[in-house]
Amino acid sequence: MSYLETTAKFYAEVAETPQVGLCCVQSSPMQLPGLKVPKEMQDMNYGCGTTVHPAELTGNPTVLYVGVGGGLEALQFAYFTRRPGGTMAIEPVASMREAAMRNLKIAAQENAWFDVSFVEIREGDAFNLPVADASVDVVAQNCLFNIFEPEDLTKALQEVYRVLKPGGRLLMSDPIATRSIPEHLQKDQRLRAMCLSGALTYDEYIERIIGVGFGQVEIRAKRPYRLLDKQTYQLENDLLLESLDSVSFKVAVPPDGACVFTGKTAIYTGTQDYFDDNNGHILQRGIPAAVCDKTAKNLSGSNPDQILITDSTWHYVGGGCC
Template identity: 30%
Template structure:
């Protein structure tokens, strides 16, 4: 069985390559082992990929250049219902895509905190955060299993196709519960298993970094959230996602094993 440290190292190195490679690909997808990219077609634009995930052209045009890296399996913004003044924490924030979209929704009195364990991603996101209009956005280097955020900080946690990459999801949800305020919300896009993966897929480290081998079942997802203390747990499968999942690794029939899902939950308590 692969050690957690080996998995984290592989994921970190893979996404560092994505961050560096995309500096020179002029908005087109990359073949580096990573989530949510068509592997056999480098002529597919990142904007096209993101529109398939549910982002509008207006949203994509509103963020800084380079923030959108095409690493999505859905649009957590669509379910987050962000309000002015709220504090948002984005788990696995990458180049800052969802953070920059959240910023105008929470306004100047709100805050957006992005967490990512890849220094190259944090550097890219911080450069974009220096641009006018994003004073309420900050990025912190850290692992989502041990978040650099104080207890009872966030009104809402968002995440986009990242939790599947963690080798210790139980710890991620414990941490998420810790940093949320009472009645705080979880709004996640992620991939889940619809049936067990072949052993060869489980052993393929590139498929782990590609958001496949680390996926868990709906039942396990719900159990981990419940064990962490969450209530009002909802997992809605997006069957239409099988169309773009098929493109991630065309030679692995992934659409028969995983599907994108919208995951929501609430921390116990009242404001």
């Protein structure tokens, strides 16, 4: 049985018998005015962090959610789209599609603004999204792509890139590993299905995103997710997994490399009123300016005595320069 077949079997099981404690179900879902999340959805919140970022959901977008789960984030996206088919959810596991639809019907009873037609659930998978080229504004996935083998991850990202409109956004939340996961854990298909053994390191994960053509990546949050202890998992040392929320934009990769924002700022500390690097970056003295990691490195390397670069906050919501 392949790891994808094992994953499908595993999620068919948890669709029928929700496993409280799997992934991040102990966290409270995002609170939005007038939105009530049914308990059934919360019990099936098999995600990691969140992909629902209101700043990316203005302008009446069309949203494609890959892997419907219990329907929680599909409901949250529908809160912003509020029209028939405004949110589409793709799910290969029949029992999960059925469970999500049951939960959405409960949500319609508990939320006067919501109609089940606002979420269209389609059969399909991440490697063959059943939507046209350049047809959606936002694609989202939560704790799914980390399950894939690296080459399958690239295929899934390429498929996302295909269906996004120019300038469209990929909203993701996945576990990442603070160091490479040992091979014996990577080969454990059930652990992979449980989002515990397929995670890449941060650098590997970002490289895959950029490699398919996303020219700008913004890190919205990075937080501890799970600890693989050395006793249980036969490791020399404990291994920490982190949850990474990101937004990737379908824009061209600049000639000097993609822009990755992790919350760094550049501060001019010289004696003039401002600093101009003659490359599009003007810094006012003493005032932090959000910059991507590439620009931070360039500014620090060329002007180490006049430019202070602050550490990554791993929280960024736009407005900087690259």
